[in-house]
Amino acid sequence: MQPAPIDADKLKMFSFVLYSQLAGAVTAGMVHLGDKLGLYRTLAGALTPMTSAELAEACGLHERWVREWAGNQVAARLVEADHGDPYRPRFALSPEARAVLADDAHPAFGMGMFHRLPVTMERLNDLPTCFATGRGFDYDAHGHDGAVGIERSFEPWSNANLVPVVLPAVEGVLDAMRRGIEVADIGCGAGSAICTMAESFPESRFTGYDISRHALAIARTKAVARGLGNVRFVDPRDEAIAEDHRYGFITTFDCIHDMTHPREMISIIRRSLATDGVWLLVDIKALDTLEGNVTKNPMAALMYGISVMSCMASALSEEGGEGLGTLGLPAKTAESYARDAGFRSFRQLNIEHSVNAFYEIRP
Numbered sequence: 001m002q003p004a005p006i007d008a009d010k011l012k013m014f015s016f017v018l019y020s021q022l023a024g025a026v027t028a029g030m031v032h033l034g035d036k037l038g039l040y041r042t043l044a045g046a047l048t049p050m051t052s053a054e055l056a057e058a059c060g061l062h063e064r065w066v067r068e069w070a071g072n073q074v075a076a077r078l079v080e081a082d083h084g085d086p087y088r089p090r091f092a093l094s095p096e097a098r099a100v101l102a103d104d105a106h107p108a109f110g111m112g113m114f115h116r117l118p119v120t121m122e123r124l125n126d127l128p129t130c131f132a133t134g135r136g137f138d139y140d141a142h143g144h145d146g147a148v149g150i151e152r153s154f155e156p157w158s159n160a161n162l163v164p165v166v167l168p169a170v171e172g173v174l175d176a177m178r179r180g181i182e183v184a185d186i187g188c189g190a191g192s193a194i195c196t197m198a199e200s201f202p203e204s205r206f207t208g209y210d211i212s213r214h215a216l217a218i219a220r221t222k223a224v225a226r227g228l229g230n231v232r233f234v235d236p237r238d239e240a241i242a243e244d245h246r247y248g249f250i251t252t253f254d255c256i257h258d259m260t261h262p263r264e265m266i267s268i269i270r271r272s273l274a275t276d277g278v279w280l281l282v283d284i285k286a287l288d289t290l291e292g293n294v295t296k297n298p299m300a301a302l303m304y305g306i307s308v309m310s311c312m313a314s315a316l317s318e319e320g321g322e323g324l325g326t327l328g329l330p331a332k333t334a335e336s337y338a339r340d341a342g343f344r345s346f347r348q349l350n351i352e353h354s355v356n357a358f359y360e361i362r363p
């Protein structure tokens with residue numbers, strides 16, 4: 001059969017779509033630099049729009065490089081330009097850009113994934129081997145900066161919403177933590193969520209489990225810096241998660257889909273949870289099919305790509321890994337895994353989040 005002839009307009013459009021992806025990738029690198037070099041924070045703190053010379057001087061950088069960077073940022077519609085003097089434009093951030101690019105206390109702060117962009121992209125060198133062997137790599141393959149990037153991705157939303165919004169939605173958990181229970185956060189990363197809970201509920205005792213030594217090191221430093229005596233951090237390969245129904249509350253934030261053996265972990269959670277305890281499962285909102293995800297989720301391309309470089313790579317980092325990946329735990333799958341492990345109650349919580357779904361699961 002003859003291939004269909006090439007349509008000149010469609011050819012142009014296809015090339016445009018392709019190069020738009022490259023523009024996004026290159027701009028993402030420039031966003032990483034804007035965050036790392038303090039360019040966004042300086043623009044955010046300025047009282048009036050700045051020329052490239054003023055911005056460079058304030059950041060201790062060379063003007064020519066800053067001017068070219070700013071050109072990318074204006075073209076990408078991330079930084080605003082006042083072209084009153086066309087040869088000396090002035091640059092500024094809108095209030096929304098300030099929140100996302102420069103305010104790490106704002107729940108919409110978005111620099112985490114850009115922080116870890118170079119270490120994430122570096123894995124492209126390993127991926128041809130992964131595709132050939134089937135074997136991935138865990139989160140520590142992304143080094144210290146990988147763990148900091150994850151921390152910076154999740155902490156702002158969690159600081160703003162975990163205690164006032166999420167925990168009150170889980171029936172009875174606030175009272176139980178005020179009375180004093182054992183709590184575990186499995187896949188705790190750099191400890192953002194568990195430190196916030198430990199600070200808010202001094203009567204309870206908290207254990208964070210993770211297999212990333214980089215993340216655990218950051219978590220331990222954070223707990224010491226915040227003077228928290230009721231939280232400890234453990235690598236479950238050194239000290240197994242106690243399967244003696246000791247925990248009144250277990251949380252897993254964005255990590256079950258990263259695990260090599262999610263069903264095994266869910267069974268461990270079932271056996272370590274008290275009979276009147278509750279598991280809060282937070283994972284990525286996903287649909288069951290590729291078609292569903294690509295038509296309903298505008299971030300699907302980003303998510304499948306991040307899965308290859310990070311989530312699915314982690315979920316295939318051991319022999320026999322299940323390889324769920326970023327979009328691999330939709331509600332139906334989560335519920336069937338939970339029921340298979342002996343949980344009898346599964347309820348999706350009504351919590352607004354751009355990428356996550358929240359489930360209250362009980363024995």
Ligand SMILES: C[S@@+](CC[C@H](N)C(=O)[O-])C[C@H]1O[C@@H](n2cnc3c(N)ncnc32)[C@H](O)[C@@H]1O
Nearest residue numbers: 139154187188189210211212253254255258259
């Ligand atoms: C996307 S990060 C989320 C971290 C943290 N929950 C947060 O919200 O910031 C996924 C985490 O799961 C951890 N992880 C993967 N497999 C694990 C396992 N079997 N046991 C414990 N942690 C695991 C990774 O090391 C990584 O820190």
